[in-house]
Structure formats: C-alpha cells, structure tokens
Amino acid sequence: MWFMNKKTLSAEQATALNDQGWAAFREQDLDTAQECFENLAKACPDDPRWMNGVGAVSLARDDRADAHRHFQRAADRDYPGSHYNLGIMAYQDGHHDVARRHFQRAAEHDYPGSHYNLGSMAFQEGDHDAARQYFQKAAEYDCARSHFYLGSMAYQDGDHDTAVEHLNDAVRHDHPEALNLLGDVHLHAERYPQAEQAYRRAAELGNVDGYNNLGLLYLQLEDYQQAKQALLQALESDHVYAQHNLAVAYHRLGELEAAERWYLISFSLHGNLQSLENLGHVYGDAGREVEGQALVAASDKLYEDQPLDDYEQALIDRLLA
Template structure:
C-alpha cells in the first residue's frame, strides 16, 4: 500500500513512539517531561512551514494502550486518505495526553487540511503545554491571526520578539482591516510601546503604518513607512506601503516613482512589480499590460498573474492577448469559471452569440455566476427566445435548488428590463408559491404592479411583505410614495414614509418621498429641505423634477430652472422633467 505524504513518514514516527513508550523511561529521566523537535518556521513569509510530520523523536513518557492504538489508527487512517478520522483522533489524544508532540502533530495535520478551527484548538493547546516552545508560539499566533483574535496574536508575537525570534506583527496589522477603530487603536498603542524598545524593527514600523492607513491617518502612516525605509531601504513591504499611501493621497506620480526606483534596485522582485502593475491599472493600462506580461514571463505558472494580464488586455481591447491568456487558464485547469466568463464576454462583444453561450454555460457558482446567467438571459431575450430563457432557468433551479429564489428574481427582473412584463409577472407568481415570504420577490412584483398603475395589487403585495418584514424600509417607502403620488391618501402615505425615514434617515429616495408627500399636502416650506438634501446626495431626474416643481411653486423660478437643467445634464433622456415643465406651463 502506498502511503500518503505527510502520513507516510509519520507512521514510522508513531511506531517509534509506541516502542519507546512500552519500554518506559530510563531510571535517570523524569517521566513527566518529553523533548520536542519543532518544525522550522518559514521566516521569509512570516508563517509556519507547510503541514508535515514532526521529527521522529522517541518518547520517554509512557502512553496508555488506548492512546497508542488511537494514534496508530490515526496514522493508518491518514495513509488511506481518511483525514477526518486522523485529525479527530489526534485532537482527542492531544487533549487527553496534553503531550506537546501530539499537540504539535494535531496542529500540523489540521493545517495540512486547512481546518482552521481545529488548527486554533490544537495550536492553543500546544502553546499551553509547551509555553516556551518557539514553534508552538508561532503556530498559535498565526492561528489567532487567521481567526481574527489579533490582540492575542500580538501578545504571542511580543513574546517571540523578546526572545529574538521571528514575529507576525506585519501579518497581524494586515489582518486588522475588518477590525473596529477601537480594536485598531488598541493595537496601535501596543505597536508604539514596542517601538520605544525596538525603534528600527521593520515589522513593527510597517505594521503601525498599515494600522494607521486602515484608520484613515495617511500622513502618520506615511511617516512610519518612510522610517522603515530609512532603516531597511530595500524592504519591499515598506516600499509598497509608501507607494499605496502616496497614491491614496493623490500623489500618484510620487507613488509610481517610489516603485520604479525600488524596481531599478531589485528588478526580479515579483511583489514590487506586481504593485507597480496594479498602480498602473489606475493610470495607464498599456503600461500595466506591459508589466503583467513581464510578470507572466517571470512566473509563467502563476494563474493569478495570467488572469490579471487577460483582464487588463480585455479592458484595453487587445482581444488576442486576452483570449490567449484565458484559454491558457482553461488548458491548465485554473480559474476556469472566470476564464469562461471573460471568453464569453469577448465572444459576445464580437457578435458571436452561440460561442458566448457555450462559454457562459460553463461558469460555475461563484463571483461570475449570476452575471454569466444574466448575460445568457440577455442573449436569449434579445433574440426573442423567451422559452429558451425559461428552460435554461428551470434547469439551473433544478441543479441548484438552494439558489432557486435568487434565480427566479434574476429571471423576473431581466424579463422586466426587456419589456416582457406579463412573463415576469408569471415568473414571480410561480416563485412566490414556493417562496411566499421572500421579501425581494414580493417587492419586485409590487414594483411591477406600480409601474403598470395597478395600485391595489401593488398595495396588496407590499402590505403582505410588511406583515413578515415590518422594518423593510424599501417597502414602506415604495408604498408611501405610491399612495402620495397616485392617490389622495396623504396622511397614510406620510405615516409610512416617516417609518421608512426612521429606519434609513439618509436614504435619498426616502428623503425625496418625504419631500413629495409634504408638497402634495401643501406643506411646501417643509418639503423643500428634504428635497434639497436628496438632490445633494443623489441628483437623479426624478428628484430634480420634484425639487424643481417645489421651487417653482415657491416662486424661485431661476433656481427651479437650474435644478431641472442639472437633472437633464445627468440624464439627457429624461422624460419626467420635460413632462413636469409642460404640466407647470414653464416657458424657456
């Protein structure tokens, strides 16, 4: 039987453990202690090495027969690819024996399987039973970083720093983007305190800069990046931080120059060139493509670089380069859904609809799936093939039943956009039979009814929605606005819109509705500030039409004309603003 890696070598280690444990400790040894041989940390990337078996070290601490067989069973299970059994046994025995080597082995297996919760459990146990073990501390710190427990990870890194070992300060800071401002401030305080003792420490300087960048304190962050470069002028992380900050501060020329200068000193640096290429995508796509081409030459087997090159080339209109790289990804079996999506997009823009459909149909659930599905629907509906569109969506719902509601919603909205209101209503009706409390489905049908002027049907759907989703601000606002705009039930409309505004006080659409219902009630002076706030936040044609009408009625004729013109500038195809002016008998 062929044993798997890393379990093949581990089976031998387990046999040694069993043999030595059965012999018992030597007379001059303390049976309560056992040596450990930690794996060497990968200090170049700031993370422990890949999961592997601990070194074969004979135990001097006797294990029970049950423990020995549990560990042997774990190794055999691993050799047979039954990794869940192997991990479960090792985690259980690590807690029962509290043996450092068993805890280490459990940590390595869990990391090999990317079982993050198990990694954290085993690593914390490991550092608990071997508190001075450097590798235990490093593994525990990394596990804490990956699970968002950054303050604890910082404390372990601080202990590593005090021993002169490798730290994870930069990793911790980079992982703090999703933390709260208060949590980041606590970390910043800790970093600054350590910098008083280690003022030239690269990871502390870069980490502090990253944390301040996340806080929005760009100038102080830049100071820390420059301090890091003063002491470590060739450090790529500090250079990248400096360039990113300069770009955020609208000093793009300086940002690009910082990267260019660093690349001149270290032209083989993948990290620096990648950052240079990314910055160029915001300023010069042609140069960005050149840099990605260099990166692909340097790392021809890196699928992420090839994907980036394909996307930049597609954006530039270089279809040959884009197709070449996306097809290369398909040949290698990498980023297949994304490559199929972009190849479909490329074929569609070139009028090859059948080819585009073949590519889109191969996009699996993920970031591009819904857009690919939408593109398939667009192709079918633009060709008038409604039945083909329906058949495709039915197949998808059979294949992905857990996404049926979202697929119904996408289908209905696309049908509405293509003017197939009757088919959209039919689709929504079927969808609501199986998903009667799905808010988006019911809201969409309500809006379809509103567009058709079917106020009673719209009200019926939205009031049903509000029974099971009473805090739905969109439904409250839509119902309130429709009652204000198409009936004289103004008090009822005002109550609904006030509820919506209490939930979403800064939403421009709700502010517009509030202004409009107050205008309908004759309270023009009260309506004006709501409409002005809505217009400042989102100057679309409908808000412009409403604000202009209120200003006109208040006698502010020039301001009204200016607002209407602003709305037309933003939406030259507006029909609402000319209709409003005609109704008010406005002459130019």
C-alpha cells in the first residue's frame, strides 16, 4: 500500500483504504482487513469508518465485546453503519427497544436494511400499519424482502393485483418465498401455467413448499403422474405434508398398496387424521370394508376427541406397532 507511510491521507486515499479493508473482509481475509482499518486509524484517528471496520472484524472473530465497543465509538459520531450493526447485536441479544433506536437512527441516514428491519420488527409485533410504511420505504431501494412482505400483506388483504406487483419485484431477485406465494396468487386466479412456473422455480431455489405445492397443483389438475413425481421430490425436503399428498396421488392412480403405505407413514409420523380416514377408504376400495369403516369412524372420533371402541383401538394399535 503505497501511502502507508504517510501520516495523513487525502479524503480519496482514506476512502480507498476503507474500501480495501472491506474488500478483504468480504473475502474473509480478516488479517488484511484489520491491517487496513488500523492503518486508517493511524492516519485518521477520528474517522468512524475504521471503528466500524474493526468492529466488524471483531464480530467475525466472535469477540462481541470488542465489536460492541468499536461500533459504539463510531455510533457516538453518528455513523449510520455502526448504528445498524449495534441494532443487529441488540436484537440478537433480545434488547428490541435498543435495537429499534439504533435502526431508527440508521434509517434517518437512509442506511440500507434499516427500514426493512424496522418493518420486520413492527410486523412481528402486530403493527402492520407501521410495518407497511417501513417496507414501502425499503422497497424504494428495491429491497427484495420488503417487496415480499408487501406482497404478502396485500394478498392477505385481498388486493391481488398489488400482491402480484410486489411479488414480481421480489422475484426479480430470485426470492424463493415470493415465488411460492406468487404461485398461490396465480393458483387462486386459476392461472395454472403461471402457478406451475412459480412453484417449480421456488422449489429449484430451495423453498420447502415448492414441490409440495406443485404436487397439489397437479392433483387439482388431475395430472396424477406429475403430481406423484413432484411429491416424491417434496419428500426429499422432509415436507410435513408430502407423505399424505403422495398417498393421495397413488390413491387416485389406483395404486392402493403404495397409497396404504404412505397414508400409514403420514399418520404414524405426523398424527394426520385425514391420512387415517383416507386409509380407511383405501381399505374399503381393497375389499376390507369392516376395517375401512372402523378407521373412518375412528378418525371422526379422534377429530372430536371422543373415545374409541375396543375394536377401533386395537386396529390403530396394530397399525402403529
């Protein structure tokens, strides 16, 4: 670094040194990042950027006390990035009021992420009006997570056009949850090709509901082979409803042995009473009417928290053995 021996730096040189430190930090080269920020400190001791940088390095090294100390020094000089970092630390420690104060101060400087975090906190606290205002501000900076929340809130309010608008903005950033919810919106409007495309892309990006919802879409369209394939992929993500829905696909395909197996797995693993009832119908379809009727009756009683008779209880005990 050609300017390291200088006691003072120009504004451009100081910025370049700070940028070099953050470039090293992003590459996880913490020693080089530390050196850059310390050299900036020597030349510009009152520059809050080195304090924030050293705080970030310390936090990456799990030295939270040193990180907090340096972030606080920068925040005392009203450096927005350190207000944001202190907000993150306070939130992680459960000090939400402190976190909110730091995020609000960072938001006054339009620091990226601060409006989203304030919106997220307000949303979790049930203050949806405040959340919407913060998310709308963050959306002005094309924050994908804020677009998703705004789309979700609009969908819940029944404003599907606004929901699609915001969700499409989030989808531009390959936001998996936004893609999955966009699939729900299209499905509600019976735009099946668009729903299929959204669910599939959500699944490809790792959304746990993507393949399950894709399977449900195919079930609704009575394309049971494609439903089966999608739900087999949902099983790989251990989706809680994948076993039941896969059993439905096998049931509708007339593959009763496979349907029986997956309904039983769904009931035994998750206590899914719909799976128990459907298993009774499989038994009926297979000519085991007495057992089938008993399972349907047992599922109804369990729904209503009523006691089972001896035969029903013995039948369920045998299934779960």
